[in-house]
Amino acid sequence: MSDLLNRDAYVKRFEQFLDVKKMRKTPERFAILRCILAFQSHFTIEQLAQSLELQTYHVSRATLYNTLQLMIEARLVRRHVFEGLPVQYEKAGNTPHSHLICTHCGKLKEVRDNDFIAFMNARKFTAFTADFYMLYVYGTCNTCARKLKKQKTK
Numbered sequence: 269m270s271d272l273l274n275r276d277a278y279v280k281r282f283e284q285f286l287d288v289k290k291m292r293k294t295p296e297r298f299a300i301l302r303c304i305l306a307f308q309s310h311f312t313i314e315q316l317a318q319s320l321e322l323q324t325y326h327v328s329r330a331t332l333y334n335t336l337q338l339m340i341e342a343r344l345v346r347r348h349v350f351e352g353l354p355v356q357y358e359k360a361g362n363t364p365h366s367h368l369i370c371t372h373c374g375k376l377k378e379v380r381d382n383d384f385i386a387f388m389n390a391r392k393f394t395a396f397t398a399d400f401y402m403l404y405v406y407g408t409c410n411t412c413a414r415k416l417k418k419q420k421t422k
Contacts, residue, residue, distance in 0.1 A: 275305050278344055278359070285342035299325050300335045304345060310356040310376060343399075350376065350404060364388070364401070370409035372416070377409070 282301055286293050303319045304311070311319075313332055320327055327335075336357060339345040348356040350369050353376070364385045368377040388401055408416070 274361075278305055278361075282339065282342055282344060285338070285344075289338075291338070296325075296327050296331055297335050297338070299323070300327065300332065301339070301344075304339070304357075304359060307359070309378070310348065310358045312354045312356060314354070316357075346400075346402070348402070348404075351406065360400070366403035366405060368405050368407065368409075370412055371406050372408055372412035375409045375411070 279298070279301065282297070283293060286297070299320065300316070303316055303323070306319065307315075313329070313336070316332060316336075317327075317329070320332075336345060336347075340347055343360050345357050346360050348358065348367070350356060350367065352371065353369070353374050356376070363380060365378045365380045366384065368379055369375070384403070388398075391398070
């Protein structure tokens with residue numbers, strides 16, 4: 269039930285944002301929002317386009333990019349640029365988390381570090397109010413580390 273309330277909150281927030289910006293509430297924009305809300309983790313523009321096509325809902329790439337930009341401005345979606353990977357997006361409002369990115373295979377993992385969250389929540393910045401933060405940690409995943417170790421022993 270909370271997922272449904274969360275979906276309703278996203279829709280309501282997007283409607284309010286469009287009202288404030290005096291923009292039209294088009295069916296395409298809300299179809300894109302519904303697809304985004306169905307994703308459980310990060311997604312690319314390609315995955316979003318495929319998801320819409322599977323629902324036999326065709327929108328142009330320009331509409332996708334423009335709508336995503338609106339949703340970023342509305343703070344409904346976040347854009348991530350991970351080194352070596354295509355641009356990724358995710359729903360905003362997820363619990364605070366960091367991203368671990370393997371520099372060998374590109375595997376992406378989200379981790380929640382309560383100590384780091386507490387540290388960031390306690391931080392005060394001069395003449396600045398933080399809304400959210402992103403932390404990217406680059407390294408080697410266990411799978412790649414094992415493969416590299418095997419290669420070295422040969």
